[in-house]
Amino acid sequence: MVAVSLPLPDQVRIVEVGPRDGLQNEAAKLPTHDKIRLLQALVRAGLKEVEITSFTHPRWIPNLADAEEVARAAADLPVQAFALVPNRRGLERAIKAGVAGITLVMSASDGHNRANLNRSRGESLSELIDLQREAAAEGLTCRISLSVVFGCPFEGVVPADEVTAIVRAFADNGAARIGLCDTIGVADPAQVHRLSRLLRGLFPQVEFELHLHDTHGRALANTLAGMQAGIVSFDTSVGGLGGCPYAPGATGNVSTELTAAMLARMDIATGIDVAMLAEARMILAQGLGKRFDPSIERAA
């Protein structure tokens, strides 16, 4: 009789990114006091790590122009908060606002890095390595976030050795957590498993995290494949928030609800009470007129 089971962890960390990656992509701006209520609701539902905002220039992301206020409110909550930081100016603002953690971001492909950050990968890399060092000196927890690792809208598949070279540069300079982001949702499970195994083998001192989008409905399959490769940290977004405002109906980040529900059914602990996330969705529904996929509404 065959009874071998899938190799799955007992416990997984969920990093809620809705307040940052979700809200920055919404057409409407959520009022600051609703953002703070959202964070409170997320904490009540059991989230322990949340990406709360971004210190990108408000010209580029007007929805998150209230980053300082949100960061100060988050400091009072029992949560590990992260704020996205794209450059030195962002780091200065983050430190001044008293945020406890930062996410430094660049792209695995040169084309996406130029389109998004207006500089070459090499320029981003050397700036971010400096910022990583300074953040550590300030006592901040730091995550590195690599966009389009599994596929780039401009360059297609990004060669594994280019990803590896970027990871090595961060790892050699002390990176403890590096996120592999499927920014456009094209990854497949075999690819997720292959790259995750490769990088974990090469850099055992680094904790790799997955940031998956559900553009092609594969995010939960990719989550499963990631866990089988030993990944135990996943970025998710309440309500699946984060669809591009220019592509109506486009799914964005994989939802916290569907992820946590799948994990719970497999007895993989996340600390999240899925039913309690309804409160966070209600704040988004009222503040943004947001409607959610029925599968998310009935998740439990």
Place this chain on the structure above:
Amino acid sequence: MVAVSLPLPDQVRIVEVGPRDGLQNEAAKLPTHDKIRLLQALVRAGLKEVEITSFTHPRWIPNLADAEEVARAAADLPVQAFALVPNRRGLERAIKAGVAGITLVMSASDGHNRANLNRSRGESLSELIDLQREAAAEGLTCRISLSVVFGCPFEGVVPADEVTAIVRAFADNGAARIGLCDTIGVADPAQVHRLSRLLRGLFPQVEFELHLHDTHGRALANTLAGMQAGIVSFDTSVGGLGGCPYAPGATGNVSTELTAAMLARMDIATGIDVAMLAEARMILAQGLGKRFDPSIERAA
């Protein structure tokens, strides 16, 4: 360096069930000539096996009251056609209409079997085993389809030994293909893997197939887990057709498009040209006013 990859097959069989499981659940009835155009479009897109209709009494499924006409049209197409058969009267109609294959259906739980088929599991089992024998004598290809194997709306989890007992009864009487159906979409990957491995180990002479619904967004993760347990046959539905008409927005069968696209990206052959399925969706859009999930529309 770690480079072990997920254990995946080179090739998978997709059984398209949209014309049966999809259309029977739509609020509107697709005209017969559109059903035939749909079958033709599916064949052009590369589908080799299709569940084309159901010989259930038209009182219960008025949408498929034209089963005879559809079956006769399918006989002219280069496709292995199956028709659902719930009882002896259905088998008689199927044989008379000249269909080449049948799917015999019952539920793994007694409660669902009584609600759906108005008899006990034991009664269904003995009738279907007779029908299986008669179908074989008539030279029909036969699939057994077991509903709610992974969870029942009335009884919750169905014990594995009850599923095993039903499978054994069919297997002992010559069943070659048995479908494990996640009728309400509650299965999780660990469960799919566990039950699939168990049954394949116990009944190596049977080919097990998976019939997954995407109610909780886990269908592709469950597909992945099934393949890792050695399953290489999956029921899918064009456009994800098959949502319950009484639950607006409810997702139904896992879509042929998203399944085939995921498999293609992993170099698992299905013979399906995903882009060509747009023609089948257009027939459904025009005939039923059906709209599809954006992720399905952009699948390629």
